[in-house]
Amino acid sequence: MKTSINFKAVKTGSEAHNFRRKIFDYIRKELTEKNEYWVESKISDRLKSIEAYCKEKSGRKLQKNAMPVREAVVVIKENTTMQDLHRLSKRLEEELRIRIFQIAIHKDEGHYDKDSREWKSNYHAHLVADWQDLETGKTLKHQSFHYSKMQDITAECLEMERGVSSSKGRLEAIEFKIQKKENELVLLNNKIAQMKAELKSKKFADLIVKENDFLGFSRIKTDKTIKNYERVFKSYNTELLKNKEILQSKTKIITELQQKNTDLTKEVSLLKNKLSGILSNITVYTNEKNAYFNSVKDTIIKAIQFEKFKQPKLFDTTKEKLITIVDRICKKLSEENNIPFSSLEEVFKNPDSSLEIFSLLNIGDHRIQYNTEDIPVQQKRKKIKRS
Incomplete structure (x- = not known):
């Protein structure tokens, strides 16, 4: 399955x-209800901050035609998680200085197939980004190779196939249209040839209505003959259209199945190669493991920030209640992002990670441990205690 990302100026709505x-x-x-959301700040608030920073940094107002806040629609898979998109956001910031401050995963959009009438989901995510250059206060300036790199990063982070470049896509679209028109021309010529052959056959001679006039001469009855031909042509046309629709439907189903098979084969091959590399190289294994735990930690941090953004008063409470809130957030993250229980445990065992997470709550240097002793695997639930 292919993915793509394309940033444009954010819309009012x-x-x-x-x-x-x-x-x-x-x-x-x-x-x-299957949609997921994450917000660091409102667009209006971020725009005010951008304008103020531009004035402070450059001494000038932000240009009227500037696009300091942009939005991208990213094609995702059904099982793409918020953690995956946070990982993508981090890479975009590290390598292209693009800072994502809003994410929305949509799983409720799509269309009904006109042939099968089945629902075809359009899984995608909206990423709203701060496009300000923190060094100059102006908007970021990217070149064409940066946008190409953006596609590479997206495909890598979401473990999907990269979409084709725009120029190649346009060329393929034109070639496809030409081929389609050529096929239509062939079908039309065949149809004309078939009609001509049938018109010359004895079968169509029977459609001609003749009557004798008062002198006894046989003459063609034009109006009745035309009606006979119209009736037969209508019947032929209906049959041709019906066969064409059936053929198109079956061809489309076969093409979709072949594409799914190709995508799955590529995905399996990619995962096998990745697993082989990790297992055969201890350095790669360690780096992969650390990167994953950092991703889990970042996801926890962003989730806490989002909850504070939504319900700031909720966090104005005791340390014990704050720890309970973190426990609830972690449980939700585990379910929505398929994060194993052991991974959360490892993150909170790390003193630096634990400190970074709890510094958001002004608790101080507290470590979290998950008490899982004597609890069946199927019924494990997270319990948090301070040490």
Whole structure:
């Protein structure tokens, strides 16, 4: 399955759309509960900060035609998690200085296939980004190779196939249209040839209605003959259209299955190669493990920031209640992002990671441990205690 990412100037109604603050007629409401959201700040607040920083840094106001806040739609898989998108956000910031401050995963959009009438989900995510250059205060300037790198990073982080470049895509689209028109021409010529052959056959001679006039001469009855031909042509046309629709439907199903098979084969091959490399190289294994635990830690931090953004008063409480809140957040993260229980345990065993997480709550240097002794694997639930 291919992915792509394309940033454009953020729209006025972006937040209303992304966070489903309005009712839209092109979504399935029963699937909206599967959507996921993360916010660091509102677009209006971020824009004010950008304008103030630009004035402070450069001494000038932000240009009117500047696009300091941009939004991208990213094609994702059904099982893409918020953790995956946080990992993508981190890479975009580290390598291209693009800072993501809003993420919305949409799983309630799509369309019904006109042939099979089956629902085809359009899994995608909206990434809203701060496009300000922190060194100059102006907007970031990227060249074409940066945008190409952006596609590479997205495909790597989401473990998906990279989409084709725009120029190649346009060329393929044109070639496809040419081929399609050529095929239509061949079908049309065949149809004309078939009609001509049948018109010359004895079968169509029977459609001609003749009557004798008052002098006894046989003459063709034009109006009745034309009606006979119209009736037969209509029947032929209906049959041709029906066969064409059936052929198109079957061809489409076969193509989709072949594409799915190709995508799965590539994904399995990629995972096998990655696993082989990790198992055969201890350095690669260690780096992969550390990168994963850092990703889990970052996901926890961003989730806490999001909860503080939504309910700031909730965090104005005792240390014991704050720890309970963190426990609830971690449980939700584990379920939504398929994070193993042991991974959360490892993150909180690390003093630096634990300190970084709890510094968000002004608790200080506290370590979290998950008490899992004497609890069946199927019924494990996270319990947090301070040490």
